[in-house]
Amino acid sequence: MKTEIYSTADEVAQKAAEYLEAKIRETINTKGSFSMAISGGRTPWEMLKILSKAHLRWTKVNIFQVDERIAPDGHLDRNLTQLFKSIEGSGIVTKVNIFPMHVISEDPEEACLDYAKTILEITGDGILDLVHLGMGADGHTASLVPGDKVCEIKDQNVAITFDPYQGRKRMTLTYPLINQAREILWVITGEEKAEMVERLLNEDYSIPAGKVNQENALALLDQPAAKLIG
Numbered sequence: 001m002k003t004e005i006y007s008t009a010d011e012v013a014q015k016a017a018e019y020l021e022a023k024i025r026e027t028i029n030t031k032g033s034f035s036m037a038i039s040g041g042r043t044p045w046e047m048l049k050i051l052s053k054a055h056l057r058w059t060k061v062n063i064f065q066v067d068e069r070i071a072p073d074g075h076l077d078r079n080l081t082q083l084f085k086s087i088e089g090s091g092i093v094t095k096v097n098i099f100p101m102h103v104i105s106e107d108p109e110e111a112c113l114d115y116a117k118t119i120l121e122i123t124g125d126g127i128l129d130l131v132h133l134g135m136g137a138d139g140h141t142a143s144l145v146p147g148d149k150v151c152e153i154k155d156q157n158v159a160i161t162f163d164p165y166q167g168r169k170r171m172t173l174t175y176p177l178i179n180q181a182r183e184i185l186w187v188i189t190g191e192e193k194a195e196m197v198e199r200l201l202n203e204d205y206s207i208p209a210g211k212v213n214q215e216n217a218l219a220l221l222d223q224p225a226a227k228l229i230g
């Protein structure tokens with residue numbers, strides 16, 4: 001995996017937005033559309049805020065969710081709520097195609113199958129052009145959480161976690177789908193993640209993040225997160 005280290009989290013957000021802008025432009029020019037999945041948590045929002053100001057053919061951009069907490073629509077715990085907040089006022093809201101995970105469905109298992117089907121229909125081959133990932137201080141990525149059996153799923157592209165994590169069960173893309181992506185973009189900031197960053201870069205299979213394909217992957221890190229890797 002390639003890594004780039006920047007001084008601050010703000011700089012990382014700026015570089016990540018620039019990277020995505022270039023990638024989206026190039027992919028739309030070559031194949032007509034761009035499909036990516038965006039993670040949740042706290043790190044992505046500044047990146048998306050900056051990206052949403054870029055002049056791109058937004059109607060050709062498809063945004064899927066990497067994971068979502070099972071909480072009511074509009075709830076602050078929902079990654080989708082934060083996603084919309086970060087792009088509001090930018091003018092792309094009515095242009096870009098956003099595909100929410102339907103986590104409040106009466107049948108969450110069916111909702112997972114539907115989401116996987118939508119990804120297949122929109123991409124044509126089920127392969128996302130880019131998956132953006134973050135990582136928690138415990139080494140989780142997406143909602144692939146240490147100890148949860150969701151990490152063992154091999155025959156489903158989208159699944160519900162078996163246990164609540166930080167108070168809520170979640171819907172998440174699973175390894176089979178994430179590891180097929182044409183590209184993975186890691187955006188990781190904060191000193192509390194330094195130990196896991198070192199383990200991720202050593203392809204430590206014992207943490208969930210370590211099982212993500214590193215072949216076509218780039219990690220953008222801030223100095224605190226990268227402090228153990230020099």
Ligand SMILES: O=C1O[C@H](COP(=O)(O)O)[C@@H](O)[C@H](O)[C@H]1O
Binds near residue numbers: 041135
């Ligand atoms: O719970 C989650 O955490 C990870 C890491 O989030 P961050 O706030 O440390 O960036 C995130 O990638 C994942 O999508 C999210 O649901």
